[in-house]
Each structure stands twice: as C-alpha cells, then as structure tokens.
Amino acid sequence: MEEHQIPVLRILGSSPSRVVFFRFIKKLLKLPKRTNSERMKLALGIPDLCTYLISRLIKLKIKYENVFHEELNIYNNVIEKTIGNIKGDILYNSLKNIGNNFEYNIHEDFRRRLNKRIYTWYIDGDFLLLRFMCHRGAFREDINKKCLLCEKEDNGIEHVINNCNKLKKERNDLITELNKLDANTKNKTLLKVIEYYYYSKKLSNSKDGKKKDNKGIKLIKTFIKNMYYLYGKIKGKKR
Ligand SMILES: [Zn+2]
Numbered sequence: 057m058e059e060h061q062i063p064v065l066r067i068l069g070s071s072p073s074r075v076v077f078f079r080f081i082k083k084l085l086k087l088p089k090r091t092n093s094e095r096m097k098l099a100l101g102i103p104d105l106c107t108y109l110i111s112r113l114i115k116l117k118i119k120y121e122n123v124f125h126e127e128l129n130i131y132n133n134v135i136e137k138t139i140g141n142i143k144g145d146i147l148y149n150s151l152k153n154i155g156n157n158f159e160y161n162i163h164e165d166f167r168r169r170l171n172k173r174i175y176t177w178y179i180d181g182d183f184l185l186l187r188f189m190c191h192r193g194a195f196r197e198d199i200n201k202k203c204l205l206c207e208k209e210d211n212g213i214e215h216v217i218n219n220c221n222k223l224k225k226e227r228n229d230l231i232t233e234l235n236k237l238d239a240n241t242k243n244k245t246l247l248k249v250i251e252y253y254y255y256s257k258k259l260s261n262s263k264d265g266k267k268k269d270n271k272g273i274k275l276i277k278t279f280i281k282n283m284y285y286l287y288g289k290i291k292g293k294k295r
Pocket of ligand 1: 205216221
C-alpha cells in the first residue's frame, strides 16, 4: 500500500523550521528574541507543532468515523510514525512534560481554560500577561542588577512579585481577593498563585465558578499591568 505523506508534518518535523517558526511567533507577539521558547510554547499551550497538528488530525479522524460510520485508515501510518504507540491526550502529555521542567503542575483543563477564561477577548492586559508568563520584561538580572522599583534587592521575578516593598499594598490586596475566590490559593506566594491560576486550575462550568475564575484572572491581569506600567514610568524617568 502506498504510504500517505503529509508534507507539512515532514517540514515541521525538521528542527531548523521549528526554530524559524517560533522565532516568527515571538516577533508576532513582540516578545524578545531571547525569550525561552519552551516557556513560550507552554504559555501558548502549543508544545510542538508536529504534536499539535497530529492531535488535530486524530480529532478530525474520530469525527469522520463517527459521522460516516467507517474507519479512516489512510492516516494510520503517519500517526503511528509520528507519535508511536502513545495513547491518550498527546497534546496534554507533551505540555505536562514541558511543565515538569519548570515545576508547573499542568492541569488537563489548561488548554480549554486558555481559550475560555484567560484569553477570551482582546485587552492590553492579555499581552502583558503572556509577556509575564514568559518571564520577560522587568526581570532581567543581567541587565538590571537591582530591582528598579525599590533599588534594594536583586531584580528577580520572585523578589518583584513576592517581596518587593513597592508592590506591598497591591500584592496583599490581590492575595486577599484571590484567597476569597479560591481556597487553593491560600498559603502560597503570589508568584505560585499566579502560576496556579494560569496552569493548574480546574475549569469550572458552574455559573458561580465561572464568575469567580473570570474575576480572578481580571485581578491578576490588572496587577501585572500596573506592575509593568510602574516599571515603564521608572525607566522613562531614568532616560
Ligand atoms: Zn524591589
């Protein structure tokens, strides 16, 4: 039997094309070239293009088989060659593996929450949240040794989000509000809470759960937006 090839998968399977593609995505999202690609892929919920396309193909295959009540075998070869015998949600498994490297606990609802709760309609807080999840802007210790806000501690993300005195009120207000919305956020640092909200929270479909989730995301986006604006103001003054 003739082997069915999917050219786009063959092209995307080669690593130079993937590098170029993710460089292009960074440009499109106005993220600096040196942004960690793994972190960016995770924040976007696209672990790898090949995996992403194969997962789409599997879904379409299942849809076709359900609608027409016949097996669609022509793509079996290419699916097997690309992912082997891996079963289950390959996209989720891939994201989970990347998440492990950063010590994030990726919930199986993560991709659905990205679309339904986190990036729902465009506001400028979206771009800043993505930038933040990629650890970009404001936290470069190689550029600014000291925190630009307090000028006392090292300029790391943990210090700025969890400890910086200049954000004390905003941080405490946000933690209090988030604790009221979701008990899982209690006894965690703010950075851990934001990571939990982004990657590890379950998608609740109840009216109340949806309302609380949306409110939490909105509060986090506002906090991050204000933090970046504060940085921008200080940087502007120094020029
Ligand atoms: Zn500081």
